[in-house]
Amino acid sequence: MFPKGLKNGFSRRTFLKSTAATALSAGLPSIALAAGETVKIGFLAPLTGATAAWGAPGLSGCEIWAEKVNAAGGIKIGDDSHHIEFVAYDNEYDPAKARTGATKLIREDGVKFVMMLGGDTWPGVQPVADRTGMLFSTLLPSDLSPDTETLLAPTEVHPIYLVTGVQWLAENKPELKTAVMCAQDDALGLPSVATYLAAFEAAGIEMQDEPLLFDPATTDFAPIVTRLLSTSPDIVCLDTCYSDYVHPICEQLFQQGYQGQIISATADFYDQMIAKTSKEFMEGFIFQFPDFDDPALNADNINFKDANGFYAEYNKRFPGQWGAVSWEYAAIMELWKDAAEKAGSVEPDAVLAAMTEGGKGKHAFGDADWWGEEMFGINNALVGDWPVVVIEDGKAVIKGFKSIPDWYDQHGDLLIKHMSAYDQMWNQRS
Amino acid sequence: MRNFLIWAVVAVALIILPNLVSFSQQEVLVFLTINILVVASYRLLTLTGEWSLGHVVIMGVGAYASALVTKELGLWVPLGILVGGASAAFIAFLLSYPLFRMKGFYFLIGSFAAGEIIRLMWKRFRDPFGGAKGIKGIDPMPDFSIGIYQFDFFEPVSYFYFSAVVVALCLWILWRIEKSPVGLTFHAVHWQDKLAQASGVNLRSYRTLAFVIASGFAGIAGALLAHYIGTINPNSFDVEVMVFVLTWAIVGGTGTFYGPILGCIVLTILNEIVLRELGLEQTRPLIYGLILILSILFMPNGLESIVQKFTRRKEAK
Numbered sequence: 001m002f003p004k005g006l007k008n009g010f011s012r013r014t015f016l017k018s019t020a021a022t023a024l025s026a027g028l029p030s031i032a033l034a035a036g037e038t039v040k041i042g043f044l045a046p047l048t049g050a051t052a053a054w055g056a057p058g059l060s061g062c063e064i065w066a067e068k069v070n071a072a073g074g075i076k077i078g079d080d081s082h083h084i085e086f087v088a089y090d091n092e093y094d095p096a097k098a099r100t101g102a103t104k105l106i107r108e109d110g111v112k113f114v115m116m117l118g119g120d121t122w123p124g125v126q127p128v129a130d131r132t133g134m135l136f137s138t139l140l141p142s143d144l145s146p147d148t149e150t151l152l153a154p155t156e157v158h159p160i161y162l163v164t165g166v167q168w169l170a171e172n173k174p175e176l177k178t179a180v181m182c183a184q185d186d187a188l189g190l191p192s193v194a195t196y197l198a199a200f201e202a203a204g205i206e207m208q209d210e211p212l213l214f215d216p217a218t219t220d221f222a223p224i225v226t227r228l229l230s231t232s233p234d235i236v237c238l239d240t241c242y243s244d245y246v247h248p249i250c251e252q253l254f255q256q257g258y259q260g261q262i263i264s265a266t267a268d269f270y271d272q273m274i275a276k277t278s279k280e281f282m283e284g285f286i287f288q289f290p291d292f293d294d295p296a297l298n299a300d301n302i303n304f305k306d307a308n309g310f311y312a313e314y315n316k317r318f319p320g321q322w323g324a325v326s327w328e329y330a331a332i333m334e335l336w337k338d339a340a341e342k343a344g345s346v347e348p349d350a351v352l353a354a355m356t357e358g359g360k361g362k363h364a365f366g367d368a369d370w371w372g373e374e375m376f377g378i379n380n381a382l383v384g385d386w387p388v389v390v391i392e393d394g395k396a397v398i399k400g401f402k403s404i405p406d407w408y409d410q411h412g413d414l415l416i417k418h419m420s421a422y423d424q425m426w427n428q429r430s
Numbered sequence: 431m432r433n434f435l436i437w438a439v440v441a442v443a444l445i446i447l448p449n450l451v452s453f454s455q456q457e458v459l460v461f462l463t464i465n466i467l468v469v470a471s472y473r474l475l476t477l478t479g480e481w482s483l484g485h486v487v488i489m490g491v492g493a494y495a496s497a498l499v500t501k502e503l504g505l506w507v508p509l510g511i512l513v514g515g516a517s518a519a520f521i522a523f524l525l526s527y528p529l530f531r532m533k534g535f536y537f538l539i540g541s542f543a544a545g546e547i548i549r550l551m552w553k554r555f556r557d558p559f560g561g562a563k564g565i566k567g568i569d570p571m572p573d574f575s576i577g578i579y580q581f582d583f584f585e586p587v588s589y590f591y592f593s594a595v596v597v598a599l600c601l602w603i604l605w606r607i608e609k610s611p612v613g614l615t616f617h618a619v620h621w622q623d624k625l626a627q628a629s630g631v632n633l634r635s636y637r638t639l640a641f642v643i644a645s646g647f648a649g650i651a652g653a654l655l656a657h658y659i660g661t662i663n664p665n666s667f668d669v670e671v672m673v674f675v676l677t678w679a680i681v682g683g684t685g686t687f688y689g690p691i692l693g694c695i696v697l698t699i700l701n702e703i704v705l706r707e708l709g710l711e712q713t714r715p716l717i718y719g720l721i722l723i724l725s726i727l728f729m730p731n732g733l734e735s736i737v738q739k740f741t742r743r744k745e746a747k
Contacts, residue, residue, distance in 0.1 A: 185562050190561070
């Protein structure tokens with residue numbers, strides 16, 4: 001409820017001004033950063049529920065990152081140094097709760113940047129982002145569209161990076177020619193299905209059946225696996241299934257005697273999967289998220305600082321909890337910190353401009369380009385190389401880095417074809 | 431006169447309330463208001479002795495219908511909300527044919543199955559339902575002004591006032607229905623079904639009527655939700671959400687009109703405000719579950735029994 005005078009002028013600017021005025025009148029910290037003031041960063045992701053594995057480990061990673069940065073003096077804005085503090089809100093992967101969380105983080109906690117998992121929750125937050133001009137990040141660039149000017153996908157270009165796993169598979173195991181796939185029927189599963197279909201087609205691997213889409217409420221995977229194996233495929237693709245699905249599906253594959261190749265976006269907590277199956281069964285499992293103790297991450301082109309040290313600290317504090325997103329949110333923060341220091345400001349518009357300046361960015365796995373016009377209608381996804389990880393002797397090993405832009409230059413039309421078939425192009429989303 | 435004064439005080443309190451809480455609590459207040467309608471409408475169905483696991487999906491029918499008619503056909507949002515309610519009632523009417531061939535536990539399972547079929551249809555038919563991603567960019571309630579104030583429905587305070595008026599009106603209708611001869615017959619269908627049948631009451635018709643009315647109001651609640659958050663998807667109306675509705679009703683108690691509402695208010699404040707403010711983000715489900723178990727163990731008749739104990743003592747004095 002606002003006085004009429006605000007009716008036509010309630011834009012992002014007016015919002016920021018009114019927030020500043022409210023903050024001043026309420027005796028809260030002003031919108032301009034005071035010397036030594038702590039910079040708050042919002043963490044708006046699922047911390048409980050089925051998708052918590054893609055939120056909670058990221059928060060743990062961020063806390064380690066913040067302690068390290070703060071111990072080194074914090075973030076340098078102009079002549080002042082500021083400590084960083086994360087404020088978390090569990091959105092339970094629900095758009096309504098995500099909206100409430102975004103409101104709290106921005107209007108009450110005064111955060112300068114909000115990191116999200118994205119997906120189903122982003123549409124609930126988008127009106128808040130539009131009104132406030134707050135800078136957001138997502139791990140799921142399928143949230144991007146020409147309207148999402150303040151939303152960035154700076155680390156994970158899900159699901160496009162999945163093509164690198166299939167490309168590596170085709171190059172290194174050319175004898176595998178047939179595949180089947182299953183995925184949960186949701187906003188994460190479908191674009192991933194389209195991407196794998198494009199990657200398999202580009203690699204000359206034949207799909208033996210339509211992708212098997214199951215309801216996210218599924219708990220019994222025996223019939224799904226039985227159907228997958230009925231055509232005796234060379235490759236079983238687990239798409240971007242949540243870890244709550246990957247684990248029981250692998251158990252079923254093991255119990256039903258499957259001995260072929262498995263490829264998946266993630267293999268979170270793969271040590272538990274090995275314990276439930278066997279080391280031999282999991283040998284050769286391909287996925288996309290490395291353990292950060294991998295020597296390959298010490299290479300000069302890797303921009304994630306002290307990856308091995310980060311992994312050691314993470315495992316010391318949270319043993320057995322390393323997952324796909326453990327490093328990702330921290331990697332986003334690394335980009336944000338560099339951009340804020342470059343801009344000399346933590347204000348969202350200044351950081352956004354600094355981060356995307358020149359169309360280049362320092363992605364965790366090497367220098368990359370801000371990209372996405374064709375796929376997402378906006379160049380807000382940072383795309384470069386992505387690692388292909390294989391389980392060897394019970395341990396995840398990076399087998400190489402593949403260039404996503406190079407693949408797209410050759411096979412982009414296939415990706416667009418399959419994305420369009422699944423209504424996943426930005427201009428098809430309802 | 432006394433009643434008028436009480437309601438006037440309640441109305442003033444509701445006008446003041448959102449201005450006393452934080453921005454995020456204002457958001458919670460909007461969702462709480464909508465959920466009160468969901469749980470109150472659910473109680474109407476339980477009056478006939480039937481418990482459904484499809485009520486939240488029926489709420490979703492209202493949300494989808496309203497979202498589609500406003501987005502695709504350009505219908506004015508308040509009319510869309512009414513269409514949402516009517517659509518939910520109509521779907522419930524259709525479902526009543528197979529479902530009311532069953533009773534008790536079988537009805538419960540049947541309603542769950544029917545709800546899942548509807549949810550799967552939303553997923554399967556990307557046109558018009560948007561598939562798994564659902565519908566985004568749902569038209570918001572159009573802004574308008576009264577006197578010097580501009581109602582901006584992006585703001586939770588404005589939407590709270592709007593939804594509070596709608597929900598209050600719906601609750602009044604539900605209350606009137608319960609206190610009418612039709613409502614008394616609902617009770618009879620539950621507690622004295624053989625006697626009611628012997629008196630010429632068509633049990634199935636009355637069960638259907640309760641199901642359709644309850645669904646209509648749930649549909650309105652769904653539409654209110656859709657036009658506030660601007661997006662809906664099949665997971666917004668899954669069985670997990672239904673479990674919350676059930677727990678509100680069970681913890682609050684279904685013996686009185688206010689019991690489930692009380693359960694909804696207390697548990698929402700506990701889960702969304704108290705536990706979050708205590709910084710227990712990741713342990714909330716654990717604590718919430720523990721409190722549920724304790725409340726069922728020590729308050730088997732629900733929170734309403736505490737209120738009843740208090741009011742009876744007062745009356746005795």
